[in-house]
Amino acid sequence: QSALTQPASVSGSPGQSITISCTGTSSDVGNYKYVSWYQQHPGKAPKLMIYEVTNRPSGVSNRFSGSKSGNTASLTISGLQADDEADYYCSSYTSSDTVVFGGGTKLTVL
């Protein structure tokens, strides 16, 4: 299974909004609602930020939102804060009954 495609890096200034894309195929992102997004700070375990494309777990700020169009899912972070600086990973359920992750995106808050 091939990794989902994410940009290697994105950046934004405090208060701005950024969007991270996650492109897969009709065998994963395009055909299932089971797309998740994770935030990972250095040396820490990933944290679930979005599940089933658009849903936020309890305790996750509403500044984080998810969407999907065709084979591409997106994570948008509004009102950027310094603590949002981290690596972000998407994942998707696949038609092989497996899960595939994206390569990860490093978010820099300028």
Place this chain on the structure above:
Amino acid sequence: QVQLQESGPGLVKPSETLSLTCTVSSGSITSYYWTWIRQPAGKGLEWIGRIYSSGSSNYNPSLKSRVTMSVDTSKNQFSLRVRSVTAADTAVYYCARGVSSLGYWGQGTLVTVSS
């Protein structure tokens, strides 16, 4: 709040078998799916596979020939074995709860493959 903790040797010799256990506390292992993920230093996450509390499992096709997962409900633990390891298996290994939405994670444990 469910907690997960990985345990096992931090150093494994090439060609040998990597064995890790994940202990679940403050919650039951029953009726849930449990997943293993790994992350080489400076690289992205790789899904290794998952197991249900009944013992049914599914693995990453790229690792399937070398991976076995098991569950021990009496100990609230599940385990990972990776056979015939090489340096490419050096990574931080995480256990987590869920199928595609992994809401609970262990802190991760570094496994180094070296002679």
